[in-house]
Amino acid sequence: MAAFREVLTKHFPNVDEEISDYVSSILEDGVDDFDTGEDLYEAIGMLLQQTDVSKSDQDIKDICNRLYYVMNGDDERSSPDTNNGETNGMRKMLDSPVMLSSMASDMKNKADDDHSIWVKKKGSNTTVDKKKLEKAEAKIQKKQGKRTDVPKKENGVPMGELATASQQINKRDARLDASGNNRSTDIKIEDFDIAFGERTLLQSASIHLVAGRRYGLIGRNGLGKTTLLKLISNGHLKIPSHISVLHVEQEVTGDETKALQSVLECDEKRENLLRREKELNAIISLASTNPEEDHAAQLQKVYQDLEAMESAKAPSRAAQILCGLGFTPKDQVRPTKEFSGGWRMRLSLARALFMRPDLLLLDEPTNMLDMKAIIWLENYLQDWPKTILVVSHDRQFLNAVSTDTLHLHTMRLEGYRGNYEVFHKTREEKLKNQIKEYEAQKQYRDHIQVFIDRFRFNANRASQVQSKLKMLEKLPPLKPVEKETEVVLKFPETEKLSPPILQLDDVNFYYSKDKILFTNVSLNANMDSRICIVGENGAGKTTLLKLLLGTLDPVKGIRHVHRNLRIGYFTQHHVDQLDMSQTSVELLAARFPGKTTEVYRAQLGSFGVTGDFAVRPVSSLSGGQKSRVAFAVMSMANPNFFILDEPTNHLDMETIEALGEALTKFGGGVVLVSHDERLIRKICKELWVVSGGTVRSLEGGIDEYKAIVEAELAATS
Template sequence: MSVSCRELISQAFPDIDQEISDYVNSVLDDGGDDFETSDDLYEAIGIMLQQADESKSEEDMKQICDRLHCLLHSNQPETAINGNNKILDAPVQLSALADGRESESTNDHSIWMVKRDNSSIVDQKKLEKADKKIQKKLGKREQTTIKKVESVPEMASASQQISKRDVKMDASGSNKSYDIKLENIDISYGDKVLLQGADLHLVWGRRYGFTGRNGLGKTTLLKMISSGELRIPSHISVLHVEQEVEGDETPAIQSVLQCDEKREKLLQEEKDLNAQLSSSSAGQDNSLSSRLHEVYKELEAMEADKAPAKAAMILNGLGYTSTDQLRPTKEFSGGWRMRLALARALFTRPDLLLLDEPTNMLDMKAIIWLENYLQNWPTTIFVVSHDRLFLDAVSTDIIHLHSYQLDSYRGNYEVFHKTREERLKNQRKEYEAQKQYRDHIQVFIDRFRYNANRAAQVQSKLKLLEKLPELKPVEKETEVVIKFQDCDKLSPPILQLDDMTFYYSKEKILFNKVCVNANMDSRICIVGDNGAGKTTLLKLLLAELEPCSGHRHAHRNLRIGYFSQHHVDQLDMGVHSVQLLANRFPGQGQEVYRNQLGSFGVSGDLALRPVSSLSGGQKSRVAFAVMSMTNPNFFILDEPTNHLDMETIEALGEALNKFKGGVILVSHDERLIRKICKELWVVSKGVVTSLDGGIDEYKQLVEKELESH
């Protein structure tokens, strides 16, 4: 684009906004050749220029676009402007040409000469270019732009389709809708396709549960949205609870309050103004007091005085006591700092809240509180969760990821499950009916293909087959497999703690005279608040910790398989799963390692992929394979459902029910607890209590406690 175009815009619109100016200039720079007429140019930039100076009429805008169009095409050859007409320098005698008597002196530029001017020969490349321009002009109103990026998480790349209208509205700030519509999304991770031509539509104020098998790309999609790789309107604020809060000297409650940057800025300004007023002269007081009054009004309008109470309420619901809220963030573990990140998100209330497995870091009390809190959430939520009951309580809609597509369903997870089963059932019926109809026609064709008397009918049937819609079988998701090996039966007593007392410091006794026991048919679930000592109790049962008093008794042939919360993080990420087992348990054949991994659904190429490239759920299955390699006869599982999808959790429940040994697990997944547990231990205030009423009795106790707060 010549400089004169920029000068013309700046002269015609002296007060033009810089963003609009940059946008218009970039359009002229990049697409000048695409505007064949001034009307095309007006359609592209006229609306934007109108916003820069509303005093100008539509006719004024068209005149400016005419001048810009002339400037853009001022460098074309003169023949392009004046046309392609040729002027004959001398008369031509047709009879002389016919007789071959045309003089050699005839003007070389005559259009009748056998040796024609090269300009009359069609340039195939120019013809193709012109054809493309015509096609582009015909589809101009539906024209879209493609944004393609290949940056975010590791090898992930994404592209989407964005309409020009949306780009213009976003650039001009005229888009006031808080709905989010992502169209024709393609996402891949290295060579693996995750989404292909998928559409995602999130309506403002609705709560979307995001489900699908492990490894299909749910977390990657959330990262693409939060990082801006998938474009959403710029006025919509997005917050993705992904990383834990960095530990420092900041108290937990202050860390939450600092999220409201506007409030913090106004409070700091109030403090500075008061300091200036105390040391200023009388002449300055009026201006400072006036500004201070405005600051007070803004703080009052945003109810800044209620912010500490709101932050304290959120922290309390997530398990932080009044004392904890005043502790520096560096004193909390990673799990508690993740809770703090969740608290900051809930306090900030972004327009779009992205949550990835928020229940993984919470105990049952905090999950129940979060369910109740999110039911009144005013903006849009997009949450990945494999906790079926959590999605039932929170979701107004379900987005289901499968076959590289995103299917939307109205209602919670229970409604989605029924609707999807009914839909699959109808699709199978439709497929079978169409297949039967096709087979019937094909039988007729095969029977009378060579019968001359039936030739017309056969042709008719062939045409009918061609017109039928493409026959696609219903894709059935592969069944998740988890299978624990049979183990030896042991006679009781198997595992017990007698009058066990334990503490890290005498000032704070964690357990006092605890008596518990488990046998080969035990299915025990341990519940309680985070920090009550559930994991410590497991370590005492494992003999990783020694009781301060009392005794631990275990059968001499007892082999315990232990799955810890951090088992997945401790896997060697630099090798594939088969090599991982070979390193841990050398001396076996590769077939043994593959069979072991296959028992937990890690088979085929998946077993040869680097562990680092597996999803959280797939890593958990590898961890189960490692745990079970020694053929244990008793399982102690600490939060085994973290990162597992619903189908895998169901398969885990079935496998634990079939397992011949004993099971003790810590879990907050209510569905799994109901599926397998025969006994419930509650850890609270230094004692371990067995509840006869099971999970229902415990939930009633928790809800009463929440109501009292």
């Protein structure tokens, strides 16, 4: 290391000892990792540049070349720029002949003596101590006066609360990508870590996405599924540069652009060609008597490019996608500013489906869709030609769409072939086998230990005891099977009320007289009711809930309600209205003052918000965890009837299962709007369909409704 320090001190007189030690350790350990001085420049060039900003890139490259020659056993003076182009680095004049056959024999004998089967070969990746690197870079920033005591922020969020990623980049893959010769659309992200603030989400994880396959990403709330998608889409996790990525995350900006045009405009190549076509036609028309040949040739090339990309079919393809997602022909020519946030998210999804990127990232795409649009999307994605990575809580959707499953748990990712049902069966079988193996190992160990304990002090059995002790030492470590904790949600006990509980009689309702929403609606719910309301978006499901709640008054008709009825209402709007700056405990204390911290924590614990999560700011919780907090707030008032509007949005599958169990055991009545087929089958005894200004009950339940929807889709396709 002394030789490296000498070169560094010579060229960087003011270099800190810590930085010098760190760079020297990389050079000493990396003899086999660097093939040229250019490789060395890629590894440490930026760090050296920060050490002395007065030096140019060429200066740093020259220094790296000198360090490279020193690393290979040469004096710095033998590098090309100090020896008139003559090197004594990789090529040396030998003083005597070398007998290669004897060298090979000696090496073989030495390998046999050292048990060479256990020798670990070095990979192609440079080993870098991340902690030392961060410490060295921090010291450089401090010297340059770039650090301040004020926490850095990105989009108003403190950097400590943002997700960060570190990743090992394979040098060969990086060179192939830089050369522009990489045409594979397979994606490998190897050996990466993800942290959120000080909390590690993923450690030494790897992903391999085969082109054309559809991957379902599953795991508990708060483990980092959404964070992983964001880091891939924003480039913090590197993938080959020629692969296009699109993440459906933000809603379309509302302006005067029509919905159909908004979808068409996302294809920038097509838009640029159409714009150029207009420009060239205008130029040629002005010189109609004698148009220039160059302009005519350019226009011909534009026409050829438009024809090659089937530009004429683009409007019909965009209209088909919008129609499938619930946009009527009239909606497709409406300005985007007239749509709500949920419909603008649908527009974002439509734009992504229209663009067909190499990698499509979808985060809970079914949250914004009704059942008809979900069934259409399932069918559409089954023929998707590119790669998909989708996070979803909808088991039916994943069963229909995914060809592979990625399971995120205990800070790692495991891949399975097949959809969610195949994964679930495989996972259960794997856990059973692991438990059997663990119990067998434990039983074997216990059997040996009994013998050792029995004859430990018996001189006649001393050799046998020693043999058994050695057997125990050679056995692999006994690790219990890692099982995810069971999710349990518990709603409060409630007293029974005698009917009538809640009913609407001959209700009419409209927001404006020219558009009547409901006519002569009569409904009844009691303490045993488990009713699910379904229908297309915009049909009036949420309005019906508000009529049942009493927040909207009927234009005509009567709402009857039991005098002791206490309704608990859950909607995504309530989740969004939580005070994000408070902790969950503080939020409950503000809403329901006068109780102890233990009471608030017990209430949160009933909905799975335990330990550190209860005292973290709500803003740092995942979408599913925020929903659990909202459930805890709703239940604190001890309601005896629930009205729930899309309660499964952002919940993981285990929590949805627990919600179904809790609602089944709940002593009061339940009316909910949901598109989650599994939850509907699990708890609902009655199905109300909102359509055409009326509400009707379906005796055939969810199966009859799905058959109706599929028939409508078949008729419109």
